[in-house]
Amino acid sequence: MYELHTLETYLKQFFGYDSFRPGQRQIIEEALQGQDLLIVMPTGGGKSLCYQLPALLKPGLMVVVSPLIALMQDQVDALLDNGIGATFLNSSLELSEMRSRSQAILNGKIKLLYVAPERLLNPGFLDFLDNIQARIGITGFAIDEAHCVSEWGHDFRPEYRQLQRLRQRYPQTPVLALTATATKRVQKDIIQQLHLKTPSCHIASFNRPNLYYEVQRKQRQNYNQLLKAIRQQNGNSGIVYCLSRRKVEETATRLHRDGIAALPYHAGMTSRQRTDNQNRFIRDDVQVIVATIAFGMGIDKPDVRFVFHYDLPRNLEGYYQESGRAGRDGENANCILFYSPGDIYRVEYFINQKTNPDEQRIAQENLRQIIDYAEGTVCRRTIQLSYFGERFPGNCGNCDNCLNPQPIEDWTIEAQKFLSCVARCREKFGITHIIDVLRGSRKKKVEQYGHHLLSTYGIGKDKSKDQWKLLARSLLHQGLMSKTTDGYGVLKLNKKSWEILRKQRSVSIAVPHQKAVKSQDTSSLSVEAEMLFDRLRSLRKRLADANNVPPYVIFHDSSLRVMARDRPQSLADFGDISGVGQRKLEQYGKEFLSEIRAFCYEHQPPVSLPSDTQMATLQLCQQGLSIEEMAERRQMKPSTIVSHLSELIERGQPVEINFFISGIRQKQIVVVIEQVGDQSLTAIREVLGEDYSYDEIKLVRGWWRNQKRRI
Template identity: 70%
Template structure:
């Protein structure tokens, strides 16, 4: 292992970019990182709000390597410490953690390494850091080695207004009092304005540099799907069309156990995770998921903060999330490597009752009101017709203009109509009700409700009373949501969602601004696309590199992404480096990793390239269209109808796709017991004659089933 961080290190590097490449293998900083690191090197307090996958860890890790002394990282979970330390060690960086998972002798050994200045980053939980037993050791570090900074990860835990408040985080202010000259960094992925202010106060940050990166995660695809009556079958079909790891969030432990069990029975490698399991069982399942021994984790929100798996390709909320902040955090566990990933909500209004019941159990009336409003915001997001990215970012106070082209509403927009006159009626009613009521009340006034409350307030006498009878309640609600999402009217967020006019509202009322809203059902998705042979070749190599990475990761007992993230593997698959020099130019590859793994990956790439010089049966364009339609969940009959082909032709495509390692699940079409019998017949009679196989297998076997198993057998042999 190599250790970095002498006092002269800062002056030995030509630039921060040189240090970035040397230690982490990247050529360029992500947006905002360089300025944060420069301020950290100037010993300034910092508040860093950077979304999951934005690279906030590097903002304290790189300064730790360039400054003398030890950086102490406060981290709330053992698993998170372990993962981050593993990744640092695999880059040859001196890092360690101290927590309850270690024995006494191991703790002593690590403490000695710290005092000998062999460690640059120490990860520790807040409870241990502030304990009476640990304080003398921390004082000794400050005296003998020096503390370069305190980095408070997941800093939103310090605030009662945050979504994951932890009382022990409140005590971290003691660090500022005990070590007033040591800079302190507060870092988190999500924080509203109120939470940001609370973090600064609770940690005692002095004139901090505040860096709020965009909350936009452009690589994430957001969509909402109506939950069908047979919702489990809908979920199973969805998972079978996805590549890579995924998380399925459920509200109840019972749902988690049931869905995980059913997925396992249906051939999906799935694991459960919830607070009702033992610590050992949860830790084991989490480790198996992180190391790619299981594809899907089915979990409650207990599986959340601290899941340091970069290559999650999809996150499904099988039940409604409780609020938008939690949804952003949970869905944000997808695509942390910057590669494309999907975030899907299955919208079932039966789930509302479950959440409403949970809310009703709250004893504090104000907490109950806030929770009810947060639930309404989730419903507004799920039913919204605007760009979903616009809705989410607006929640965090960030404006997003235009079509994101990476959510269901933008890719398949609903027809837009001019509702300026209706908007004027709506906003005029808000004004005449003196901006003291919420959307439902305004709609009741517009539609001429006989509500006693409206009569008591005298609002049945308003000029706007009953002028909206020509529109349904749902149409008015759709307009109200759209006005909020477009920033054309404001809504308070203190538990009482009251509508307030803003400058844009008055522009509409003065006929200076028009209002366009989407109003119709979604159009059917066009899934036909152009087949790209180069892309197919890249995907084949990428899968082989993933298998090699998994083999190396298992041998080293680490998560696969610790070896290389998916983004680096994809660059390898695209550029196909076959020398150490070209391999070193791949983003994410350091000298340390070249020495550790370079020869194995270069050898795999060379083998692949040599194989491609031989004639190979890549799927033809027409077969790839069939694959795309299959991945959208269409049946063979639906694909045949869509393409004006015979079903037998589609089965021929699927057989060839299976034979060439494309993601077609044979278990969807042929029962395992039948597969075994067909394989036995192939071994006895060969795979060249379907007719011979059919005659020997009998009437219980169709040509289609035999054809598919022949494709599978050719792939395996």
């Protein structure tokens, strides 16, 4: 059984990581104690580990509810590559394979079982679960993508509602609900729908500091704008989202024609086509996937370095979720939204297809929020995180508005006019109506409510509609005004609003200017290290293809970058790298070390010629003198002569090492150097023991280094 102080040991053993990410350890401890849990953690935060490690440390089987076959396959591949017993049961398997896997589960060989909600609730499968519970026990139910249980979530799935039957059938079995995005309303709904019992709730920050956010106004030749942005990503993997299937096909075709390896993905393709294209993207056979929002939740690819939205998304939560598919490994990634006011009409067209008035109203509110984001001049994260109820102070240093701040102007008087109009309209209207009153509009709605008779009617004619919208958005983003979230977007005054009206608070806003923003570099490696990184990626791709798994299953980009930067020379040093567990060290250590050593040899500085004193020692050596005789002849210490000889051997000079140390002892020393590296003579001798002298080790190390240079 585990002990809490050894959790880090298990983390390194099974997953190759030295420390937990923020929040993980406490969640895992509570899961080990059998608590129900609600875990809201952004993409890339490490949600899966929160149920995978407890599953390994507790007796029985952890059942993971996952919505997509592709997602199951990828996660199981990664677990198996780490030497962890995991499997999935779904419609992609032959009957014989289903039976084989089911028997392995009942025999206790499997610790994690992935299954879709539809199969899980099948009466026959529930009987199978009863059998599992009786024979080996069920550790818990992990409900992945738990936001699907709520009709208020961005991806509601009715079949998720039925998962509450698990609590009725297995009342004592812990339930862990996990999702990357959930507003407070969705969180409450998840707890109620899944019947979680006094759950421990862990709501991590929604901030993804490694993601760079930018909004670019679409240019006249917007395809060329997109193509240029993709080419700036240096061949890294990325996703381009489009609003329609036709746009997906056209864009993928044009990119392919212009030399970008790209494939389409949308709901109009056959299931086989979608699966093939998705697999080719995951396995790095192509650089870019061009997709509608049909592509996403089933993608477990951590090294997506950019996500571009070629069209305006339909809502802010969807944009956060889709852009969040970049940089899941914690490395830097770019998220660019290409925006044109003309996109609004296309989104409105989809909204108008809805027949339910309430759905239309909510969709319109969602559209207003994403427009606020696209046209906003404050920190992009401030806007995003406020949607989830999280306050962010701004100045993130990793978005276009923070890196290229707009000029700040004092708009206190304009703010007083705006807020006064909100008050005189009795806080019952949204932004558009308030602006109509301020600008003296003759719309029927203004006169219908008698607002043409207000003192604020027409006092804002000196500003355009866009300028008043800019002010309204800024007041909301700064918390100087509020609005309802019921889909109507009715403006409300708060304490700070009244401070402005009473001249107790000033208002400054950022005014847009034309900005030239360049995408952030996704790497901080030196040029030479980048060259090695590319070679290691190529090796990873060859190994992945040979093992029929996605490349990231071998190692994440973040691990390869550390290898390229630190260039380990021994298995021990290689095993210290984050992401290298015991299983991966045994499987891939020697091949990656060989590639690193070969690169180091090819890029090492030219070997200098032996010095005059070393050449004098070489002449005596060639006369057959022993080390002691050479030292006596040259009036030097024997250790100095050994240093000369080891340097000569390393430089490939004709020194016969067998004259000084036997072949058997040479081989033993080489074995240890291969294990602990060639940097520390003391470390090598500690393993060999006192029977071996430093002189022997130094001579063999010179020979070993020479051999590595000649590989």
